[in-house]
Amino acid sequence: MKLYDYILSPSCYKIRLMAAILGVKLDIRPVDFHPGAEHRGPELLALNPAGSIPILEDGDLVLTESSAILAYLAALSGPEWLGGSAPQETARLQQWLSFSHRLTANLGGARLHQMLLRPGNIEAMQAQGVEALRELEAGLFEQRLRGMRFLVSERATIADIACFPYVALAPDGGISLDPYPNIRLWLRAIRSLEGFIEMPGIHRLHELKPDPHPAGLEK
Amino acid sequence: MKLYDYILSPSCYKIRLMAAILGVKLDIRPVDFHPGAEHRGPELLALNPAGSIPILEDGDLVLTESSAILAYLAALSGPEWLGGSAPQETARLQQWLSFSHRLTANLGGARLHQMLLRPGNIEAMQAQGVEALRELEAGLFEQRLRGMRFLVSERATIADIACFPYVALAPDGGISLDPYPNIRLWLRAIRSLEGFIEMPGIHRLHELKPDPHPAGLEK
Numbered sequence: 001m002k003l004y005d006y007i008l009s010p011s012c013y014k015i016r017l018m019a020a021i022l023g024v025k026l027d028i029r030p031v032d033f034h035p036g037a038e039h040r041g042p043e044l045l046a047l048n049p050a051g052s053i054p055i056l057e058d059g060d061l062v063l064t065e066s067s068a069i070l071a072y073l074a075a076l077s078g079p080e081w082l083g084g085s086a087p088q089e090t091a092r093l094q095q096w097l098s099f100s101h102r103l104t105a106n107l108g109g110a111r112l113h114q115m116l117l118r119p120g121n122i123e124a125m126q127a128q129g130v131e132a133l134r135e136l137e138a139g140l141f142e143q144r145l146r147g148m149r150f151l152v153s154e155r156a157t158i159a160d161i162a163c164f165p166y167v168a169l170a171p172d173g174g175i176s177l178d179p180y181p182n183i184r185l186w187l188r189a190i191r192s193l194e195g196f197i198e199m200p201g202i203h204r205l206h207e208l209k210p211d212p213h214p215a216g217l218e219k
Numbered sequence: 220m221k222l223y224d225y226i227l228s229p230s231c232y233k234i235r236l237m238a239a240i241l242g243v244k245l246d247i248r249p250v251d252f253h254p255g256a257e258h259r260g261p262e263l264l265a266l267n268p269a270g271s272i273p274i275l276e277d278g279d280l281v282l283t284e285s286s287a288i289l290a291y292l293a294a295l296s297g298p299e300w301l302g303g304s305a306p307q308e309t310a311r312l313q314q315w316l317s318f319s320h321r322l323t324a325n326l327g328g329a330r331l332h333q334m335l336l337r338p339g340n341i342e343a344m345q346a347q348g349v350e351a352l353r354e355l356e357a358g359l360f361e362q363r364l365r366g367m368r369f370l371v372s373e374r375a376t377i378a379d380i381a382c383f384p385y386v387a388l389a390p391d392g393g394i395s396l397d398p399y400p401n402i403r404l405w406l407r408a409i410r411s412l413e414g415f416i417e418m419p420g421i422h423r424l425h426e427l428k429p430d431p432h433p434a435g436l437e438k
Contacts, residue, residue: 049354050321063314064314065317066317067313068311068314068317071309071310072306074309075306075310076306086294087291088291090291090293090294090301091287091291092287094291094316095282095284097286097317098286098320099284101317102269131269134268135268
C-alpha cells in the first residue's frame, strides 16, 4: 500500500498515524510539496486531478481524500475505528468527519499562511478557526457529560484522528488552545493512544515520572 | 424529526430527497435564508454556530452537516443506503462524501454568485467546478466498466444523494453538463429512483410514452 506523503502535511500525518496505530505497513513515497509543488506535477495530477495529497494506492484502488483513506485502513484492519452501528454513532462519525474538512480550510489555511506565506485573508481564517474550536470544545464537553472521552463514543474512531492534527497545530496559525480545556484533555487522550507517532510540532506526552538517573547528578 | 430547511438550498434538498425515498416524515421548518439571513440570527446560531443549514433536530440530537444527516436517516430507515461493509465500498462512500463538500464550494459557490450575486471569484469557482465534474465523469466511467451505475456500488447510496443536487444544478452557475455523458446517465438514474422528489430546477424525468388522452384531441 503506497502513500504519497509530505512530512509537514497534517492531512498526510492523519494517515501515517492511523496506520501506525493499526499496525498497517505503508510504503511511503515522499512528495516535494514545498518548495517543489510536485503535487501539481504531471505524475501526481494523473493520480489526483484535484492536486492534493495524501493519495493512497492499493492495487487498482486510488483514494485521494483523507477521510476515505482513514475509513479504508480501518475497514481493513480495525473496524472498531469506524464507530458502532447505532444511528446516533453513525451520524456523529459523519458529523465530525465533515467538520474535519472545515478545519483544513480554516485552521489549515491560517497555518499555511503563517508558515509558507500562502495568500489568504488571515483574519477571516483565524476567526473561522476560533469558531470551529468553540464548536469542538462544546461537542467534547457534551461527550464528557455522557461519560465519553472521544468525539463519537468512549473509544477513539477515525473521526478523532481526522480532527486531531489541525487542532493540535492551531498555534502554528496563530490560534491559541488555552481557552479550551476539553480540547486539551482530548488532545492528551489521543497522544496517549497505543501506537501513537509524532509529526513535527506534535509530540508524545512527556514522561511525568522523574528520571531516576538525571544526567547532572551522575557519579 | 425537524428539518430547518430552505427550498432553494441544494444541501437542504439532499435531506428532503433522502427522507422522501426512505419514507421518513420530516417536520419542515422553513428558514428565511434569503433575503432574511435567518440562518445567521440568534435562534439558528444557537443550534448551529457555523451558521449553515440544513439542521436536523431529533430529540437531543442536533446534526448540522448534510452528510451526517443523510447517514442518520439511512442508519435509521435504510441501512443499505450506507453501502456494503467491504473495505473498498466503505472507502468509496467516504471518498464521494468528501468530494461532495468540494462541490458545495465550487459548483455551489458559482451558483450563489450567479443567482444571489454572492461575492467570489467566479472564474476560479467555475474552473474548479469543471475540474470536479471531470473527476466525477471519470469515476462514473470506471464504475460503468465494473458494471455499476452508481458511485459506490450497483445501487444508489447516500454518496449519490450527497453529490446529485449541486451537479444537477451546475448550469445555474454557468457550467454546462453537455460534455459529460456518464454524469448525464447518472443524473437520469437518480431521477428514476422510487420516491424521487423535485426541487426548483431539478425535475422528474419526462414521461416518454405518449399521453393516451392529449388535451387538444379530446372529444
